[in-house]
Amino acid sequence: MKRTPRKPLQGLKIVVTRPRDQAAEMIAQLEKLGAEAVSIPAIRIRPIRPNPELDRAMSKLDKYLYLVFTSRNGVEIFFEELKQKGRDRRALRHLKVACIGPATAQALKLQGVKCGIQPRSFVAEALLAAFPRDLKGQRVLLPRAKEAREVLPAGLRGRGAKVDVIPVYESVPMRPAPRVPQDTDIVIFTSGSTVINFIGKVKIPKKTRIAVIGPITKAEVEKRGRKADIVAEKFTAQGLVNAIKKYIAATGAVAGNPGGKRA
Structure with missing residues (x-):
């Protein structure tokens, strides 16, 4: 046998x-x-609500050139809030979308949005390297976890970008x-x-x-x-x-x- x-x-x-x-x-x-x-x-993931910072950012999406996601959680919560405001992916048509990792890219794809800037290595340092060296005066929206490293926003600001970091969720023990x-x-x-x-x-x-x-x-x-x-x-x-x-x-x-x- x-x-x-x-x-x-x-x-x-x-x-x-x-x-x-x-x-x-x-x-x-x-x-x-x-x-x-x-x-x-x-942990469990808890969206930050109410979130006046995110409300303000969403009311002026036309002012941004880049939209950056570092996790699936950030994508899901951002689009949930966008939907609550009666808007959809069309509000993001003018934006260059960047993300870290295939799970984040897949979450964007499910929303009908393509991640245009995606490094092969799935860390903030690699995503930073994928951006142009000169970002002077360009606005970046970064919805992310409340607890996160400063490598990416600090690096983008170092290249001249104006970065709005918006915590949209937190990890709760x-x-x-x-x-x-x-x-x-x-x-x-x-x-x-x-x-x-x-x-x-x-x-x-x-x-x-x-x-x-x-x-x-x-x-x-x-x-x-x-x-x-x-x-x-x-x-x-x-x-x-x-x-x-x-x-x-x-x-x-x-x-x-x-x-x-x-x-």
């Missing part, structure tokens, strides 16, 4: 800390590879603080905000490996005294799943077995 081939992540318990409404696709990918994927959200099962093999972090609201507030077993979506998230993990064992080469959810698969194939390592090897 033929034995069923062992799946690449079979026997692993992997905790996904993304907000619950954004975790389904990653969980499905992990389960397809044989893992037991557990959703333990570190889950209450009560979640618990990580002791037999967890890997905990996944997909953003700096998930790290900030998880490590130090939630006990992660020392033997548990940590997987992160990219260098910014890795830095947040290390800042808190833990090691990022697995770092995605491509900074996407699929890239992170692939990195976990590659790590396990190379090491066979899991937390729950003696010697850290799969049985």
Whole structure:
């Protein structure tokens, strides 16, 4: 009788800390590879409402040349507010739209908007490099998270742009603080905000490996005294799943077995 081939992540318990409404696709990918994927959200996304700053920006969209999105959340909340004002994508026809990452580009596509400036690397530094060197007097609208790095707006202002940074959502810690099962093999972090609201507030077993979506998230993990064992080469959810698969194939390592090897 033929034995069923062992799946690449079979026997692993992997905790996904993304907000619950954004975790389904990653969980499905992990389960397809044989893992037991557990959703333990570190945060939930809360739109900032009322938002008079955003109201003012939307009343003068014709004054901007660039519209910049750094996350799917920013896209969804921006267009929801635009719709509430009885407007749609046609109000953005004159704008050059820039974004970070395929998930953000896809969220824009669902709104009927093409991301015209999209770097191959999914970090603020790469997006900044994609802009013209001289932006003197040009206005940029950047709707984003309340908690975010200043690399992009500072860099654009350094090139002469007038940048309006509008916080449109915030990451709120889950209450009560979640618990990580002791037999967890890997905990996944997909953003700096998930790290900030998880490590130090939630006990992660020392033997548990940590997987992160990219260098910014890795830095947040290390800042808190833990090691990022697995770092995605491509900074996407699929890239992170692939990195976990590659790590396990190379090491066979899991937390729950003696010697850290799969049985």
